[in-house]
Amino acid sequence: MHADNSDHLIAAAKRRHEDTRARAIEALRDLDREGGSVTFPIVAQKADVSRSWLYTQDDICAEIQRLRDDRQHITTSTSLPASQRSTDASILRRLEIANTRVRELTTENRRLRQQLEHALGRLRTPITER
Structure with a gap:
């Protein structure tokens, strides 16, 4: 009889998911602090996650859209980092x-x-x- 490893697999999947979310959130914070463009491809590349995964995370997706919209309303050609605003x-x-x-x-x-x-x-x- 084989051992039931499903608990370990579920725990590993949860850790991977939390790690992925943490990377995406950290990437968002960095981009906001730097004052640069915030788009799904940029966040995905910086966090090393897929764009499609970002779209499935409602809170992260909403934050990307909010930051992107905020940046579009800035009329100056150079954006300032959050720490300098x-x-x-x-x-x-x-x-x-x-x-x-x-x-x-x-x-x-x-x-x-x-x-x-x-x-x-x-x-x-x-x-x-x-």
Whole structure:
């Protein structure tokens, strides 16, 4: 009588499936971080899986489509990696800093205009009146 190895075969298949999913997810993360194109052929090649397998994984398929669509909406010719993209908080902070700088420059400009007015006024008055 032969030993029943089906448990071992099932366990090995599950490990292979999990390993394949992990490679595909890691490939997606890398591509997103790099900011390059995300397509089924690119993900399949980077993860060393078949394109047809990617299509059978609903969550991975949806993520590839989402990233691909996000990249198509970017109007600039060069995409930035995720680590270099500005967050809303950083953009707001930069705007606050810019507004503060504008106020400072406006105040300085007003002060310099007043100094110039006084200097020009002194030049216009005759020397005897000074």
